[in-house]
Structure formats: C-alpha cells, structure tokens
Amino acid sequence: MAHAPKKTKPAAKAAKNGARPQQTRLWLMYPPKLITRPIIWELGHKFAVSTNVRQASVTDEIGIVCLELDGEREQIKAAIAWLEKLGVNVEPVEINVIES
Amino acid sequence: MEKHEGFMKALKCRECGREYPLAATHVCEFDFGPLEVAYDYDRIKKSLTRAAIEKRPQTMWRYRELLPIAGEPTVGFQVGFTPLVKADRLAKRLGIRELWIKNDTVNYPTLSFKDRVVSVALSRARELGFKVVACASTGNLANSVAANAAAAGLKSFVFIPSDLEQGKVINSLVYGANVIGIKGHYDEVNRLCAEIAGKFGWAFVNVNMRPYYAEGSKSMGFEIVEQLGWRAPQHTVVPMASGSLLTKIHKSYQEFMKLGIIPESRYHVHGAQATGCSPISVAQKAGLDFFKPVKPNTIAKSLAIGTPADGFYALKVMKETGAVAEDVSDDELREGIKLLAEYEGIFAETAGGVTVGVAKKLIASGRIPADDSVVLCITGNGLKTLDAVVGHTGRAREIKPSLREFEALINAEGELSAAI
Known part of the structure; x- marks a missing residue:
C-alpha cells in the first residue's frame, strides 16, 4: 500500500522555492470501499510530499495507517484536503487533541 | 536511559x-x-x-508515589478525595444490591474530574x-x-x-x-x-x-478502592470520551493489586457512551478490537469524540476484565440525569446521565447481576450543561402573592396535595 514517490524530493524542492518544509504526522482511517485503492501511492504522485508509513493495519472493515508527510505546508494541506474528499478520516498523530 | x-x-x-x-x-x-x-x-x-x-x-495527592511528578505537587493541593456516596435509593430503583456514586461533580476547583x-x-x-x-x-x-x-x-x-x-x-x-x-x-x-x-x-x-x-485519572480509582474499605468494586461503570479514564481506572486497580495494597480480585470496568457518539461501544458490542470513526451527534458534548485516541486500549481493558460497553439515547441520558438528581440529590452533567443510563441498561439486562456491587463514575457537574435539561424537568407554578391562590393550587393539583 505504501510507496514513496520517485520523482520528488519535496524538502529540497521546497527549500529551493523559499518555502519552509515541514513534517506532519497523521493517522489515516479508510472506509472499506477505499481499502484496495493505492491511495498513498496516488498521494505521492499528486502532491510534492514524501510519504513514510510508520504503522499500518488493514482488515475487511477498516484500513488504519500512521503516515509521516514531508513537504511544503501548502502541499501537505492540499494532500489532506484531497484525502478527506476521498472519504479518508485524517487525524493528527495525537488523534483527538480537542477534549471536553 | x-x-x-x-x-x-x-x-x-x-x-x-x-x-x-x-x-x-x-x-x-x-x-x-x-x-x-x-x-x-x-x-x-x-x-x-x-x-x-x-x-x-x-486529597488525590495521598497516592503521590503513583502520580507522575518528581517532587512535591505545586498545583491543585486540594483536588480529589471527592465523596463516594452509597446510593441506596437509586440502587433500589435500578434493582441492584449495592450501588455507589463516585461524585466528581464536586471536585475542586472547577467541578469536574x-x-x-x-x-x-x-x-x-x-x-x-x-x-x-x-x-x-x-x-x-x-x-x-x-x-x-x-x-x-x-x-x-x-x-x-x-x-x-x-x-x-x-x-x-x-x-x-x-x-x-x-x-x-x-x-x-x-x-x-x-x-x-x-x-x-x-x-x-x-x-x-x-x-x-492522563495518569491523574488513576486517583479516581485509588480513591474508590480506599473509600470502599480497601477493595476493588466488582463492577465500575465509566463514561468514555477518548476512553482514557476507563483505562486509567483499570490501571489504578492493577497497581494497588501489584503493590499488595489490596488482594487480587476479579473486577469488570464497563464503558458508557451516548448513542449519538458511540464508536467504542459499537465496536465492543460487535466484538471488534478496533473502532470506526463517527461524526458525533449527541447532547452529551463532553463525550462527543468521534475518533477516540484511547479507544483501542479501552476495548482491550473491557476484554481483559470481562466487561461490556453500552450506549444510551439523548432521552435516556436525560432520564439518567433526573434519576441521579431525584434519588440521590446529585446533579450531574450529560456524561453522568450517560453513565447512569448505561448502568440501568446493564442491570436490567443482567449483564451486571442484581446481587453484585457497582460503582458509577460521575465526572462533572450538571450546572455546566443546564441546556441539556431545559424543558425536560418539572415546571415552576406561578401564583399571585395570595394565600387563597396557593390553597387553590394545592387543591387543584393532586401531586402537590400528596406532598403535604
């Protein structure tokens, strides 16, 4: 499921453009209909970010992936918006930061 | 290291x-x-x-060795050691031999755990x-x-x-x-x-x-054990938002047993959620060891976490302790708030209504046997969520400043004359 993109080196590219690279750690939770789709590979090709899977569990019911994204802030934000539009639940590594 | x-x-x-x-x-x-x-x-x-x-x-600091600070506490000296109330009237109403309320509605200083x-x-x-x-x-x-x-x-x-x-x-x-x-x-x-x-x-x-x-939550469990006369309750019902409190109540019982402060005994730590945000409860009832995220839709705002960070660990604890999870509707949780208020004089926020409502369901269905002993963890004060019960309580009757009007009211309403 997880492939780092071959064509981009986001951190270097971002630095060259003057944009600040950043690292973002996320938990992705996929509904069953998306489990067979190579979403992380697609993400790595659509956006100038590098992807690094740190933990994953896939069953018939749900796909759970802990993912590190490296790249320019705007690219990471766009990648998250794309994932959410697909129906992937995107949480920070802390999961629920807002408590009652 | x-x-x-x-x-x-x-x-x-x-x-x-x-x-x-x-x-x-x-x-x-x-x-x-x-x-x-x-x-x-x-x-x-x-x-x-x-x-x-x-x-x-x-205070909660009497268990200081098991709380994660290096020196003496410098914040919140007065926190904890809230009452553990023996709730005989509510026990009778719910049909259970022994019921206790761990009452953090009066925790100092902001009235929640x-x-x-x-x-x-x-x-x-x-x-x-x-x-x-x-x-x-x-x-x-x-x-x-x-x-x-x-x-x-x-x-x-x-x-x-x-x-x-x-x-x-x-x-x-x-x-x-x-x-x-x-x-x-x-x-x-x-x-x-x-x-x-x-x-x-x-x-x-x-x-x-x-x-x-998160370790601070253990103090609630330590207090329950001590206030019960140094024993772990057979059943504890805990509200679940992130699921952290449930795991820490379990950890507190485990630590006291490990240290020999109380003897080993079997106990169950049950989880309570509102049906409008019940990812952990749904997973437990389906026998899953993971939950699916949900979009919350409940008046129990303090439990409205659709992706609970400790959900996985809460499910594990329930499995290990032979416990179950259950959830209640907004109407059922309002009824829970009223039961606790009318039978024990304790006004809890919505999470407390969830806990009472779930306990009621577990007792009625025999998942908590009628002969057993239960502690309910009530985590916050009802004054914080007045909106949840507005329009769902009795109403105040209004009269002019006249004794005759008052007597007429008493005679007109059977409920009032029965109270005399």
Missing part, C-alpha cells in the same frame, strides 16, 4: 515498549505509539502502604520549567486549565471551536485565560491545535504533557 525522577523511571511506548527520558513528549519516534509513564514499583512498595496513605491529607489530570499536568509542567500552559477543549478541560493555571500563577492559552456556547467560554475567560476561538470544521480545528502544540514551546496539557496528564 533511566534517570529516575521521584518514583518515575521513564516514558515508555505503549506499542513497542521503547523508553524515552521523562521530558515533555508524548509519541514514540519509531511507531508513533503513545507514551506512558513507567514507575519503579519496587521502590514504591517500600513507601506506599495503607497506613501511610491513611495518615496523609484527604478534569481537575485531577490538570493538577498533575501543571505540577509536572512546572518541574520541567514551563511558564505557559495550554489546552484545546470544549468545556471542562478548558475551565480546569484556566482556573488551576491562574491559582498557580501560570499563563494559560485555551483553544476552542469558535461556535462554543457563551457560558462555557466565560467559565474560562473569568480566570484570565487567553481564549482563542478557531473557526472551521472540528477536524480542521483539531489538526490546527495539534500543529500549534508542536510549534510553540508550551506545556500543552493533553498533547506534549499527555503521558503525565
């Missing part, structure tokens, strides 16, 4: 067991698993006995040299951070969704906290708060201080 601080040994990843220094950090660099405080139980055993505990002031976790997080934050503390919250946590920080002379930032009710905002603003409302969808606000926590060098109580913060 190990440099003992107080009775703490290290921070330890709950997934892979890797150890980290006792700093303000919360995630394993290897697998991003949550970090938890590891203690030196051999040393604790020499210092923490029933007799030692009983001599100490009646959050004062336990916050006083630990802030005491530890001070030890680590922080001057600014922060949290992201929709209610009880914000109030507690604001109040405890004010009392300790710490500067505080409280992040809230911008559409939060005015009353809840004032409950933080009054303490002089810097309250920042963030516009946007819940998920966006949640991610931004995580980003802010990572970028600014503050003690974010439920982010980088989380390993310490």
Whole structure:
C-alpha cells in the first residue's frame, strides 16, 4: 500500500522555492470501499510530499495507517484536503487533541 | 536511559515498549505509539502502604508515589478525595444490591474530574520549567486549565471551536485565560491545535504533557478502592470520551493489586457512551478490537469524540476484565440525569446521565447481576450543561402573592396535595 514517490524530493524542492518544509504526522482511517485503492501511492504522485508509513493495519472493515508527510505546508494541506474528499478520516498523530 | 525522577523511571511506548527520558513528549519516534509513564514499583512498595496513605491529607495527592511528578505537587493541593456516596435509593430503583456514586461533580476547583489530570499536568509542567500552559477543549478541560493555571500563577492559552456556547467560554475567560476561538470544521480545528502544540514551546496539557496528564485519572480509582474499605468494586461503570479514564481506572486497580495494597480480585470496568457518539461501544458490542470513526451527534458534548485516541486500549481493558460497553439515547441520558438528581440529590452533567443510563441498561439486562456491587463514575457537574435539561424537568407554578391562590393550587393539583 505504501510507496514513496520517485520523482520528488519535496524538502529540497521546497527549500529551493523559499518555502519552509515541514513534517506532519497523521493517522489515516479508510472506509472499506477505499481499502484496495493505492491511495498513498496516488498521494505521492499528486502532491510534492514524501510519504513514510510508520504503522499500518488493514482488515475487511477498516484500513488504519500512521503516515509521516514531508513537504511544503501548502502541499501537505492540499494532500489532506484531497484525502478527506476521498472519504479518508485524517487525524493528527495525537488523534483527538480537542477534549471536553 | 533511566534517570529516575521521584518514583518515575521513564516514558515508555505503549506499542513497542521503547523508553524515552521523562521530558515533555508524548509519541514514540519509531511507531508513533503513545507514551506512558513507567514507575519503579519496587521502590514504591517500600513507601506506599495503607497506613501511610491513611495518615496523609484527604486529597488525590495521598497516592503521590503513583502520580507522575518528581517532587512535591505545586498545583491543585486540594483536588480529589471527592465523596463516594452509597446510593441506596437509586440502587433500589435500578434493582441492584449495592450501588455507589463516585461524585466528581464536586471536585475542586472547577467541578469536574478534569481537575485531577490538570493538577498533575501543571505540577509536572512546572518541574520541567514551563511558564505557559495550554489546552484545546470544549468545556471542562478548558475551565480546569484556566482556573488551576491562574491559582498557580501560570499563563494559560485555551483553544476552542469558535461556535462554543457563551457560558462555557466565560467559565474560562473569568480566570484570565487567553481564549482563542478557531473557526472551521472540528477536524480542521483539531489538526490546527495539534500543529500549534508542536510549534510553540508550551506545556500543552493533553498533547506534549499527555503521558503525565492522563495518569491523574488513576486517583479516581485509588480513591474508590480506599473509600470502599480497601477493595476493588466488582463492577465500575465509566463514561468514555477518548476512553482514557476507563483505562486509567483499570490501571489504578492493577497497581494497588501489584503493590499488595489490596488482594487480587476479579473486577469488570464497563464503558458508557451516548448513542449519538458511540464508536467504542459499537465496536465492543460487535466484538471488534478496533473502532470506526463517527461524526458525533449527541447532547452529551463532553463525550462527543468521534475518533477516540484511547479507544483501542479501552476495548482491550473491557476484554481483559470481562466487561461490556453500552450506549444510551439523548432521552435516556436525560432520564439518567433526573434519576441521579431525584434519588440521590446529585446533579450531574450529560456524561453522568450517560453513565447512569448505561448502568440501568446493564442491570436490567443482567449483564451486571442484581446481587453484585457497582460503582458509577460521575465526572462533572450538571450546572455546566443546564441546556441539556431545559424543558425536560418539572415546571415552576406561578401564583399571585395570595394565600387563597396557593390553597387553590394545592387543591387543584393532586401531586402537590400528596406532598403535604
């Protein structure tokens, strides 16, 4: 499921453009209909970010992936918006930061 | 790696067991698993006995060796040791032999169990040299951070969704906290708060201080055991938002058994959620060891976490202790609030209504046997969620300042004349 993109080196590219690279750690939770789709590979090709899977569990019911994204802030934000539009639940590594 | 601080040994990843220094950090660099405080139980055993505990002031700090600070507490000296009420009238109503209410509606100073976790997080934050503390919250946590920080002379930032009710905002603003409302969808606000926590060098109580913060919940379990006469209850019903409190109640019973403070016994720690936000309950009932995220839709706002961080661990605890989860509708939770108020004189917030409602279901269905003993963890005060019961209580009758009118009212309403 997880492939780092071959064509981009986001951190270097971002630095060259003057944009600040950043690292973002996320938990992705996929509904069953998306489990067979190579979403992380697609993400790595659509956006100038590098992807690094740190933990994953896939069953018939749900796909759970802990993912590190490296790249320019705007690219990471766009990648998250794309994932959410697909129906992937995107949480920070802390999961629920807002408590009652 | 190990440099003992107080009775703490290290921070330890709950997934892979890797150890980290006792700093303000919360995630394993290897697998991003949550970090938890590891203690030196051999040393604790020499210092923490029933007799030692009983001599100490009646606050949560009487179990200090099992709380994650290196020195003496500096924030929240008065927190904890809330009443454990023997609820005979409610027990009879629910059809159970023995029922106890652990009443954190009167926890000091902000009337919820959050004062336990916050006083630990802030005491530890001070030890680590922080001057600014922060949290992201929709209610009880914000109030507690604001109040405890004010009392300790710490500067505080409280992040809230911008559409939060005015009353809840004032409950933080009054303490002089810097309250920042963030516009946007819940998920966006949640991610931004995580980003802010990572970028600014503050003690974010439920982010980088989380390993310490979460341990404060154990004090509720320690108190239950002591107040029951040094025994673990057969059944404990705990409300679940992130699921953290349930795991820490379990940990508190385990630690007392491990230290020989109470004998080994079988106990069950059941979880309670509102049906409108029940990812953990749904998973437990389906026999799954993972939950599916949901979009919350319930009046129990203090439990409305659709992706609970400790959901996986809460499910594990319920499995290990032979416990179950259950959920109740908004109407059922309102009934729970009223039952607790009308039978025990305790006014709980919506989470308390959930806990009572779930206990009622578990008893009625025999999942908690009628001959057993139960403790309900009631975590917050009803004055904080008045909106939830407006229009669902009795009504005040109005009369002119006339004795004749009052007598006419009494005669007209059978319920009133029966009370004479």
